[in-house]
Amino acid sequence: MKSGFVLKGDICYSRNPNVLHTRQDGYLVCEKGRVTGVFEQLPERYGDLPLSDFGGKLILPGLVDLHCHGPQFAFRGLGLDLELLDWLEAHTFPNEAKYRQEAYARTAYAMLVEELRRGPNTRVCLFGTIHLPATLLLMDLLEQSGLVTMVGKVNMDRNCPDILREESAAASAADTRRWLKDCAGRYRNTRPILTPRFIPACSGELMRELGQIQREYHLPLQSHLSENPKEVAWVKELCPQSSCYGDAYRAFGLFGAEVPTIMAHCVWSEEEELSLLKERGVWVAHCPQSNTNLSSGIAPVRRYLDRGLRVGLGSDVAGGCHTSIFRAMADAIQVSKLRWRLVEDGEAPLSLEEAFYLGTVGGGSFFGKVGSFEPGWEMDALIIDDAPLAAPFPLTIPQRLARVVYLSDDRHIVAKYVGGSRIF
Numbered sequence: 001m002k003s004g005f006v007l008k009g010d011i012c013y014s015r016n017p018n019v020l021h022t023r024q025d026g027y028l029v030c031e032k033g034r035v036t037g038v039f040e041q042l043p044e045r046y047g048d049l050p051l052s053d054f055g056g057k058l059i060l061p062g063l064v065d066l067h068c069h070g071p072q073f074a075f076r077g078l079g080l081d082l083e084l085l086d087w088l089e090a091h092t093f094p095n096e097a098k099y100r101q102e103a104y105a106r107t108a109y110a111m112l113v114e115e116l117r118r119g120p121n122t123r124v125c126l127f128g129t130i131h132l133p134a135t136l137l138l139m140d141l142l143e144q145s146g147l148v149t150m151v152g153k154v155n156m157d158r159n160c161p162d163i164l165r166e167e168s169a170a171a172s173a174a175d176t177r178r179w180l181k182d183c184a185g186r187y188r189n190t191r192p193i194l195t196p197r198f199i200p201a202c203s204g205e206l207m208r209e210l211g212q213i214q215r216e217y218h219l220p221l222q223s224h225l226s227e228n229p230k231e232v233a234w235v236k237e238l239c240p241q242s243s244c245y246g247d248a249y250r251a252f253g254l255f256g257a258e259v260p261t262i263m264a265h266c267v268w269s270e271e272e273e274l275s276l277l278k279e280r281g282v283w284v285a286h287c288p289q290s291n292t293n294l295s296s297g298i299a300p301v302r303r304y305l306d307r308g309l310r311v312g313l314g315s316d317v318a319g320g321c322h323t324s325i326f327r328a329m330a331d332a333i334q335v336s337k338l339r340w341r342l343v344e345d346g347e348a349p350l351s352l353e354e355a356f357y358l359g360t361v362g363g364g365s366f367f368g369k370v371g372s373f374e375p376g377w378e379m380d381a382l383i384i385d386d387a388p389l390a391a392p393f394p395l396t397i398p399q400r401l402a403r404v405v406y407l408s409d410d411r412h413i414v415a416k417y418v419g420g421s422r423i424f
């Protein structure tokens with residue numbers, strides 16, 4: 001059993017989207033991997049617990065990336081001159097095909113996992129590739145890193161090149177079952193998640209098979225939704241009977257309700273789709289940097305929030321170049337200002353507090369009680385030495401947080417805890 005401990009420092013976390021809780025020189029008590037409480041003075045009953053004094057440093061909740069493509073880390077920052085469908089054909093599919101070779105996968109995934117381990121995210125939902133050995137390898141490396149993750153073997157059986165197309169719906173389903181068998185009992189912190197790539201790459205037969213697997217294994221699910229106008233038009237052609245893109249997933253029982261589901265992007269979701277997302281409790285992974293890089297558009301995140309949708313942030317590497325969810329917070333604020341100025345003057349920009357909430361509690365809720373320091377929540381924490389970001393005048397804790405969101409990099413993170421375990 002994990003024992004208890006105390007962290008001392010300048011504590012900052014969200015409880016709701018509009019309020020930051022701060023406690024200068026405060027005490028964060030953790031027992032059995034969960035937060036006991038945040039205190040101004042350390043109560044006597046915790047006096048015997050070991051204390052780490054991070055005086056003058058920030059203590060923040062770990063960040064959550066709801067949407068990242070593991071294999072795409074290898075070509076991040078490259079080939080970003082195309083829109084989604086052309087980018088997939090020209091760059092993504094050829095790069096993902098390389099993961100058939102285990103030696104390549106081992107080298108590439110080791111680079112990704114080391115960056116994730118050192119960075120500010122403590123929980124990540126990742127796409128792998130169609131390849132079983134490479135996906136297990138990614139999961140093994142993630143397990144060793146101490147992060148908590150959900151990882152998907154990708155399913156795709158149509159509209160993609162031979163080098164990356166699974167032979168048939170039946171073959172894709174059989175591989176998925178084999179992968180689930182191989183995962184069973186193997187990990188503590190790494191969970192499988194069903195991962196149909198998106199409607200254009202998955203036949204109806206495959207989606208029916210995945211629906212069956214979902215019901216048998218009760219797995220969560222991740223996919224893409226309404227990212228790019230040409231993609232949305234294509235889905236309309238492929239699924240003329242569906243009333244919207246989200247309805248095409250729903251038709252196979254793969255859109256929320258009993259299935260904890262993440263849909264990435266939702267840039268072009270209209271009223272009906274937003275209602276379906278809300279009704280079925282689907283998490284939207286807002287991926288502002290990818291939406292900019294691939295000219296997908298500016299997602300209506302204010303609309304999601306006004307309607308009470310579940311929303312977190314995603315890096316969408318390699319549509320996005322940065323794994324850090326601090327960067328996604330800054331991007332989310334910046335693109336929301338452009339949307340407000342250029343597209344919808346009724347949709348107010350995101351505040352820093354809101355962006356911080358989305359990148360902690362918003363995405364964390366997909367993993368349970370994660371992303372805050374409320375009593376009983378899982379203890380994921382970052383210790384940040386922001387002394388290099390000092391100003392020639394005193395900064396409040398919210399001001400220091402703003403600096404970290406806009407300017408920090410991984411070198412400022414001096415310690416990291418996941419589920420109450422220190423990973424460095």
Ligand code: GUN
Nearest residue numbers: 069092197198224316319
């Ligand atoms: N839609 C289907 N596949 C992908 C992918 O790999 N990245 C992004 N951004 N969108 C997708």
Ligand code: FE
Nearest residue numbers: 069224264316
């Ligand atoms: Fe994606």
